[in-house]
C-alpha cells in the first residue's frame with residue numbers, strides 16, 4: 001500500500017507495476033486522514049488512486065484506514081505531491097488530480113509555498129491526459145482566486161468554477177470549516193494544451209561516496225551551517241560516534257523532496273569511507289551527492305586525502 005520510490009527500478013513506474021493492474025490513474029495531493037481517498041476508492045473501484053501526503057502521522061492513519069477497509073486500488077506515498085506527479089506518474093498518464101483544502105499559506109511572504117502556482121500548473125499539464133483535470137476545493141477565497149489566476153495565466157487549462165461536489169465536503173477539514181460556517185469554493189482546471197517543456201523524472205544515482213587516505217579524526221565537528229545544494233539546502237544536523245567511525249544525521253531539502261539520511265565516515269580496508277549509509281533506503285539525488293561532497297571537503301580540511309571519488 002505504501003509506495004517507496006527508492007525501491008522502484010524505473011521512474012516513472014507503469015500504473016500496473018504499482019497497482020498490479022491497468023486502470024485510470026487519479027492522484028490526490030494532501031489526503032490528510034484519507035477519508036476522502038477511501039470514499040473515492042469505494043465509489044470508483046475501477047480507478048487507481050495514488051495519494052501523496054507530507055505528514056507522516058497522516059500517512060500512518062490513512063494506511064491503517066485503507067488496510068481496515070481492504071482497499072486494493074489505493075497506493076500512498078509519503079512525500080510531496082509534485083514529487084509523486086513528477087516521478088511516479090507517466091507523461092499523459094493521469095486522468096485527474098484532486099486537491100481538497102490545500103494549506104493556504106495566507107501570509108504574503110509565504111505565498112511561494114503554495115502548491116497551485118503557475119509553475120505547478122505548467123508541469124502538471126505534462127502529466128494529465130488530454131481533457132484530464134485538476135479539481136480544487138477550498139474554504140480560502142484568496143487562495144482560490146490565486147489558483148484560478150495561476151491556472152488561467154498558463155493558457156493550458158479551461159477553468160470552470162462550479163459548486164463543490166458533496167463528496168469533497170466530507171473531508172476532515174471540510175467538516176471542520178462547515179461547523180465554523182465557512183463558504184466553500186470549487187473549480188475544475190481542464191487541460192486543453194500542454195507545456196512544451198518536458199518534466200523529466202528526478203535524477204538519481206547508484207552511489208555517493210569517496211575513499212580517503214589517512215587517519216580517521218578523533219572527533220568530527222561539521223558545524224550546523226547550511227550547505228547550498230542544487231534547488232535547496234543540506235544541513236548536518238548531528239554527529240554520533242559508533243565503533244567504526246561516525247554517523248552524520250543530514251537533512252537534504254530539494255525542490256520537491258526533503259530527506260533525513262545518515263552519512264557515514266568510517267574506517268574501511270582501503271582507508272576512510274565517507275558516503276551515504278543504507279539506513280532508510282535514501283534516494284541518492286544530486287542534492288545528496290552535493291552534501292557528500294561537502295562532507296568530503298571538510299574531511300580534507302582535517303588532513304585526509306581523496307583516493308577515489310564517486311560523488
Ligand SMILES: C[S@@+](CC[C@H](N)C(=O)[O-])C[C@H]1O[C@@H](n2cnc3c(N)ncnc32)[C@H](O)[C@@H]1O
Pocket residue numbers: 029030031032033052053054055058079080081082099100101102103115171172173174
Ligand atoms: C488543510 S489539510 C487538508 C487535508 C485533507 N485534504 C482534508 O481536506 O481534510 C492540508 C494537507 O496537505 C498536506 N500537504 C501540504 N503540502 C503538501 C504537499 N506539497 N504535498 C502533499 N501534501 C501536502 C498537509 O500535510 C495536510 O495534511
